[in-house]
Amino acid sequence: MKKEIPLLNNMNPAANTDFEKYEQKFKALADQQRLQIINILALKESVCVCDLTPIIDMPQSKLSYHLKILLEADLIQKEKRGTWNYYSLNVKELKGLLSDQLCCVFLPSCC
Amino acid sequence: MKKEIPLLNNMNPAANTDFEKYEQKFKALADQQRLQIINILALKESVCVCDLTPIIDMPQSKLSYHLKILLEADLIQKEKRGTWNYYSLNVKELKGLLSDQLCCVFLPSCC
DNA sequence: AAATTACATCAAATAATTTTGATGTTAGGA
């Protein structure tokens, strides 16, 4: 049961903006475990799930779930190479979302 | 049942950072209705709840609930004047969190 | 071809968040 959020008057630059889109992206960011995943991806450039599992203390299906949420929010990307799935940050998207300050915190390679 | 998120190695700049803190802030942002509230506050500078209620289609207790979440995340501020409670954005905090691009979307006064 | 590795997906259980309507509190006015 999705509720409609009424738009504001057209004096408002955000009137036509999709709050929904940002809701999804912030939801994806709003979890310590996913922030940690982002953080690891930022350090390692591109990582397969098999490398992630031992680092991050999480059952595999759970990790898969969280990766999917990040993927659907377009904050990370997936690339299949043989048997492996490599994940990497969508740095452009993240930079469009986060302040420089925050980028420095979570995406050390940015600084 | 809060789970501990294991810290990363100390090569990692975010190792000692409180993911918890950012989780809270992103959670506060991760809701269309709260984004709308932020958006209205950005337009109006400082608004009492009684002015907000007719604009935003929401029962009063619900509005109060969402304002509290934004307040606890330190994204907005509250000032009591007589019977009225005036809310305003914590622009500094928001700027420290959001990219310039996003600030422009949600906080039109920034651009 | 069978077995194994590296995942994704699913359904049920659990937990967290949001919504609602009722009630509480405080300040100001009659």
Added chain:
DNA sequence: TCCTAACATCAAAATTATTTGATGTAATTT
């Protein structure tokens, strides 16, 4: 003092998100 307006808070109900363990699938190895 009593009444009302402007909120906040509370507890129960409804909704949504997360966790878990099991199962499915595709690629690789043997």
